[in-house]
Every structure is written in structure tokens, then in C-alpha cells.
Amino acid sequence: MDKSEVNPIMACRGFPAFPVVLVAVSDGKGNSNVVTIALVHMFSFNPPVMGIGVSPARYTYELLEAAEDFSINVPSKDLVEEVLYCGQRSGREVNKFEECGLEPRQGKRIRSPVIEECPVNLECVKCQRVDAGDHVWYLGEVVHAEMAKGVDRERALMYWAGEFRVVGDVIRRR
Ligand SMILES: Cc1cc2nc3c(=O)[nH]c(=O)nc-3n(C[C@H](O)[C@H](O)[C@H](O)COP(=O)(O)O)c2cc1C
Secondary structure (H helix, E strand, O other): OOOOOOOHHHHHHHOOOEEOEEEEEEOOOOOEEEEEEOOEEEEEOOOOEEEEEEOOOOHHHHHHHHOOEEEEEEOEHHHHHHHHHHOOOOOOOOOHHHHHOOOEEEOOOOOOEEEOOOOEEEEEEEEEEEEOOOOEEEEEEEEEEEEOOOOOHHHEEEEEOOEEEEOOOOOOOO
16 A cells, blocks of 8 residues: 555544534523534443533533533434534524524433434533543533434434535445
8 A cells, every 4th residue: 555644633534534413502591502513422332421522612612611411413414404504603693503493402311402303312411521632522421312213324424524424335244
């Protein structure tokens, strides 16, 4: 394989794509915000711990610093326009729930809402904060989760380098 050195900052371009999710956080005063996040990963299976990477420039960062919890909502490909919108506009200026027609539903075990239109809703209670560089990672234990019946993972949305994709074919089972 013929390889050349690349700038480590650009090395992340070697990743194919990341799942992209909608994160909702309460402002503690009766309102909440929704934001698009591609830096998302599972950090532990048992207990289930998910992490999200958020830049301190985001309004969501301010909310997360004060909040005890957040929800991770997995959109299907039909929500691509809403996902893009929530990743381009700030909750400092607009109510993204209203502008996108997304319904915030009260979480069962957390103060932050979940997003009704997303087939998977994970209610997370903050358990660790990791200052990783230009993004802060908030790890949250999943204390309640809901999944639509017959959820189709092939319709899940991925994103990287300016391109939204869906998950591809199953090519092998282990
Ligand atoms: C596809 C996509 C993925 C994104 N992923 C992240 C991310 O992982 N972390 C982050 O801090 N911002 C991410 N952003 C940028 C924020 O979603 C964007 O700056 C948003 O407007 C911030 O909203 P807020 O100010 O209401 O928090 C992403 C944007 C898009 C379009």
C-alpha cells in the first residue's frame, strides 16, 4: 500500500462516517434546545454509558455545563433536513424545536426532553466530563431508553466530511 504522511489534524478524514444524532438539553427554566452531534460513542455496555463531544462555542455547551442530564435521539434518514438545520442554527437565536416541527416529549427519568420523531431515545444522566481539546466530552449513563418497534438500522443516518449517508449493506455476519 503506497502511503504518505498526513497532518495528524487531517487524519480524521480517514474515517468513513460517524453516526449523527440529535441531542436535547433542558435550560432548567422550562425551555430546551436541540443540536446535531456527530461526535457520539458508547463508552460502556454495562452500565450503558454514552458520550457526546461538544464544542464550548455551542449554546448547548452552556446548557450542558448547568444541566444534570441530556437525551440522545437517533434520527432516521427522513429527518436529514431537520438534522442539518439543527446543526446550522443556534438555540441562542431560534427555537429549533418549533422551527423544525420536532416534538419535545418529557423524558421519563430525566429533566431534558426526548424527541418524539426519532425512533431511538436514550435518556442520559451526566456522569463524567472530559476536556479533550477543542471539544468537551460529556459521558452519561443511560437510565431509560425507548426504541420504536421494528426500527430499521439501515435507515440510520451517518455523517462525515460534508456528506450525509445511510448505513450500507450487511456484508458478513460473525
Ligand atoms: C452533521 C453535523 C454534525 C455536527 N457535529 C457536532 C459535534 O459533534 N459537536 C459539536 O460541538 N458540534 C457539532 N456540529 C455543529 C453544531 O450542531 C452547530 O454548531 C449548532 O448550530 C450548535 O447549536 P447550538 O448553538 O444551539 O448548540 C455538527 C453540525 C452538523 C451539521
